[in-house]
Amino acid sequence: METIGRDLREMQRIPLEPDHVAAIQAAGTRRHYARGAMLAEIGTPADRFVYVEQGEVEVVNPFTGERLVPSTLGPGQFMAEIALLSGGSWSIPMRAAGDTVVTEVPRAAMLRLMAAIPEMSDIVITVLAARRRRQLEAGDGMLVLVGEDSDRAIRRVAEFAARNRVPYRSYPIGSQEAAAVATSCGTGPDAPVVVFGRDLVVTDPTPEKVARLLGLDQDLPEDDAFDVLIVGAGPAGVAAGVYAGAEGLTALVVDDIAIGGQAGTSSRIENYMGFPTGISGADLVWRGEIQAMKFGTRFVMPRRVEMLEQLADGAFCATFANGPRIRATAVVVATGVQYRRLPLARLADLEGAGIYYAATENEARFCHDSEAVVIGGGNSAGQAAMFLSRVARHVRLLVRGDNLATSMSHYLSSRLESDPAVTIEYGAHVAELHGSDALEAVTIRNARGDRRIDTCAMFVMVGAAPNTDWLADLVALDDKGFVLTGEGAGAASSYATSRPGIFAVGDVRAGSTKRVASSVGEGSVVIANVWEHVRGER
Numbered sequence: 001m002e003t004i005g006r007d008l009r010e011m012q013r014i015p016l017e018p019d020h021v022a023a024i025q026a027a028g029t030r031r032h033y034a035r036g037a038m039l040a041e042i043g044t045p046a047d048r049f050v051y052v053e054q055g056e057v058e059v060v061n062p063f064t065g066e067r068l069v070p071s072t073l074g075p076g077q078f079m080a081e082i083a084l085l086s087g088g089s090w091s092i093p094m095r096a097a098g099d100t101v102v103t104e105v106p107r108a109a110m111l112r113l114m115a116a117i118p119e120m121s122d123i124v125i126t127v128l129a130a131r132r133r134r135q136l137e138a139g140d141g142m143l144v145l146v147g148e149d150s151d152r153a154i155r156r157v158a159e160f161a162a163r164n165r166v167p168y169r170s171y172p173i174g175s176q177e178a179a180a181v182a183t184s185c186g187t188g189p190d191a192p193v194v195v196f197g198r199d200l201v202v203t204d205p206t207p208e209k210v211a212r213l214l215g216l217d218q219d220l221p222e223d224d225a226f227d228v229l230i231v232g233a234g235p236a237g238v239a240a241g242v243y244a245g246a247e248g249l250t251a252l253v254v255d256d257i258a259i260g261g262q263a264g265t266s267s268r269i270e271n272y273m274g275f276p277t278g279i280s281g282a283d284l285v286w287r288g289e290i291q292a293m294k295f296g297t298r299f300v301m302p303r304r305v306e307m308l309e310q311l312a313d314g315a316f317c318a319t320f321a322n323g324p325r326i327r328a329t330a331v332v333v334a335t336g337v338q339y340r341r342l343p344l345a346r347l348a349d350l351e352g353a354g355i356y357y358a359a360t361e362n363e364a365r366f367c368h369d370s371e372a373v374v375i376g377g378g379n380s381a382g383q384a385a386m387f388l389s390r391v392a393r394h395v396r397l398l399v400r401g402d403n404l405a406t407s408m409s410h411y412l413s414s415r416l417e418s419d420p421a422v423t424i425e426y427g428a429h430v431a432e433l434h435g436s437d438a439l440e441a442v443t444i445r446n447a448r449g450d451r452r453i454d455t456c457a458m459f460v461m462v463g464a465a466p467n468t469d470w471l472a473d474l475v476a477l478d479d480k481g482f483v484l485t486g487e488g489a490g491a492a493s494s495y496a497t498s499r500p501g502i503f504a505v506g507d508v509r510a511g512s513t514k515r516v517a518s519s520v521g522e523g524s525v526v527i528a529n530v531w532e533h534v535r536g537e538r
Contacts, residue, residue, distance in 0.1 A: 015076045016051075020120040023113055024051050028105035033096040039079060040090040042142050042197035043213055046083035049110040049124075052076070055100025060093040062198040063184050068140060072097055082128050084110065085293035088215025091142055091167070092135075093197070114294065125294060129287075132165065141167030143210065146178045147192025149366075152352050153205055154192050159352075160207035160302070162362040163258035163265075165286050166214060207302055208322075218300055220324055226252045227534045228527075229318055229328035231305050232467075234261020235281075235516045236506025237334030238288040239523030240530075245295025247531055252326065253297060256304035260285040261336045262507070263516050265358030266380055267387035271409060272516055281516070282360065288520075305470050314537060316501065329537050330530045333471065333483055333497075333504040334523060337514075340463030342375070344433055354439020355458050359384035367392045367457035373442055375430060376461035377404055378514075382412035384459050389421040396453065398428045398444065400462075430458065466508050475499045482510035495526040501533055 016024070028051070033039060039050060039057060050057075052073050061068040073079055083089055084107060105113070114121035135141055143161060148154045148170045161168045171177040173190055182189045185201050194205035196213050211217035228244050230237045233255035244251035258264060259282070266281035275284070289299060304321040308331065311317055319325040339357050341347060347355065356363045359374070364387065372392040374385045377399040385397045397416065403426065404413040416422050431450060432443035441454045466481045476484045476498040483504035486494045488511070495503045505522035507514050512522065 016078070016120060016123060020117060020123070021051065021076075023117060023120070024049070024105055024110075025103050027109045027113055028103040030101065030103050033100045033102065035096055035098050035100075037100075038093065038095045039102070040092070040094040042091065042093050043089050043200065045215070046081055046088055046090050047107045049084060049105045049107070050079035051103045051105070052078065053101040053103060056097045057094050057100060057102075058097040060095050062093055062142060063180065067097070068092075069138075078124070078127075080124065080128060082132050082290065083215055084128070085125075085290065086215070086299060087218060089213065091214065093142070111296070115296075121294060125290060129290060132167070135167035136165065139167065139169050141169060142197050143168035143214070144181055144195040145170045145193075146181055146195075147173045149173075151192035154194060155352050157194055157205050157207055157210050159358075159362055160210065160258060162360065163260055163282060163358075164216060164301070165259070165282065166216075211302060216299075216301055217303065218298075220252075220300065220326055222324060225315075225327040225329075226250045227328070228252075228330045228332060228530050229254070229316070229326065230332045230334055231255075231318075231470075232261060232334035232336055232506070232508070233259045233285070233289070233299065233301065234334060234336045234506060234519065235263050235285055235288070236336070236519035236523035237261070237332070238285050238292060239520040240332050240334060240505060240527055241292035241297040241299070241523075242288055242295065243524050243527040244530065245292050245297035247527055249527070249531065249534060251292075251297040252328070253292070253299045254303040254305065254320075255301045256321075257302055259289050259299070259301070262338070262380065263519075265360060266383050267360050267364075268383055269516060271411065280360070284516070308471060308474055310474065310499070310501075314501065329501065329534045331502045332523075332526060332530065333468075333475075333502065333508055334506045334519075335467035336507045336519075337464035337466050339376075339460055340465050342430065342460060342462075344430065346433055350433060350435060350439050353437065354435060354456055355433075355460065357460055359387055359459050359461075363457070363459070364388060364391045367455075369393050370457065371396060371453065371455045373398065373430070373444075373453065373455050373458045374461065375459065377401055377407045378461065379407075379409055379412060381459075381461040382408045382416055384461055385416055385422055386412065386419070388457075388459070389419055392421075392457070395422045396444075396455075397422060397424045398430065399424060399426050400429055402426050433458075464507065464514070468508060475502055475504070478510045480510075483508055484510050493529045495522060495529055501537075503529055 057073040059068040148158045187193045194202040227249040228251045230240050230253040241253045263281035268278045270278040305318050306321045307319040309317045371394045372388045374397045385395045389395045428446040430442045431445040434441040468481050489498040503526050505526045506519040
């Protein structure tokens with residue numbers, strides 16, 4: 001299956017061309033670092049690109065002060081992270097392993113160089129993606145979680161980190177590693193905790209607090225102005241971000257959860273053109289995010305738009321839930337849909353403690369060697385059932401209808417029907433949940449009656465509720481809350497809404513085809529309409 005970056009062992013030694021080095025040296029400043037001097041500290045802005053001329057640079061283990069990984073960066077290599085593209089923070093500490101001479105290029109100047117020299121940009125971005133892949137696979141991120149298995153707040157942070165492709169380490173309470181963290185940070189030996197680096201213990205951890213530390217949720221100047229605000233970072237929103245940046249529009253993409261949207265919860269997508277071995281939804285959209293950032297599009301999350309207003313001059317003002325607001329000449333609504341919450345007693349109490357709305361590696365860990373229940377008849381449910389069948393003892397797929405032909409791709413339904421690890425129950429639904437602090441069992445109801453099934457993991461992937469409450473009365477919606485566009489909204493273009501300057505793409509749009517490929521296509525095409533509107537307003 002395709003992943004987010006090529007193998008680091010293959011990529012880390014690819015050198016920049018002589019003309020690339022000359023351009024870097026012309027734009028940068030030569031600096032000397034003595035042995036042991038820190039070049040990057042955790043949580044500080046990733047505000048420069050560092051090309052190593054002499055000596056070597058190593059990654060530091062913040063808990064022990066020793067070298068963290070065997071390899072170092074030597075002459076001809078460069079020190080940078082994905083955060084360089086977004087203006088985020090360093091996620092790993094780095095220091096000079098000996099007397100070292102480097103050329104440092106400020107972030108803004110380096111981004112201009114990358115835009116002007118695409119061949120150099122290709123090398124830099126490929127290496128940065130490979131480094132992030134290695135961090136994710138090795139689990140050597142500087143974000144450390146203790147108690148994810150038992151504490152719901154820690155689990156929410158883990159979900160946020162995983163969906164945003166942020167590397168982290170997770171230790172169960174009582175483990176030797178957790179005890180070492182507690183000793184190093186001065187926390188209780190049996191206390192759930194989130195630590196960034198070694199010294200920064202996050203009290204009352206939330207995704208918002210962690211995002212601030214990582215530089216994912218950056219400060220936006222009050223009333224900051226953009227050509228286009230893209231609300232939603234699923235396939236449609238990220239595609240819009242790629243094309244907006246490529247066309248020279250100043251664009252901001254915001255999402256209240258994570259990159260990927262509902263597609264980001266799919267562990268394996270096999271019918272997206274160009275990926276014959278399949279790709280996870282999170283990796284697919286992450287690639288798009290990197291591509292959009294290369295063109296200058298900004299991403300901020302988690303940020304929820306609480307209210308959208310049109311100002312007297314025709315521009316739009318978006319107010320975020322945490323207070324700040326920004327101006328935009330145009331708005332692209334790409335908020336997608338969310339799975340419906342089932343009308344079950346104590347559902348909210350058990351969400352995140354046995355009840356999940358995504359089926360990725362992060363959630364699959366909790367159903368090893370047990371039975372998993374998946375609810376839904378669409379592609380997302382089918383992909384979840386196939387993925388979970390590799391880790392769970394058995395998967396039970398509950399479908400309210402009497403077949404899958406109208407709601408699921410044929411390749412998926414055929415695999416499910418032939419997989420001995422999967423049982424499909426038609427005309428069935430969950431009637432009751434059992435468990436105090438965590439899910440222990442469910443009652444399944446069908447025409448033959450009720451029966452109780454022991455399970456510690458239920459995955460809900462049914463229904464599609466559009467995320468449009470924040471639009472208030474600005475645009476016309478259909479009777480289900482989806483945004484009307486084109487002829488249905490009295491607009492000339494297919495993605496224009498009833499309000500000039502506001503466009504809608506992807507699953508949130510009434511009448512759209514609920515597929516990743518169509519969402520990407522709509523997000524790409526809509527920017528032509530956005531450009532015409534912005535140009536007319538200038």
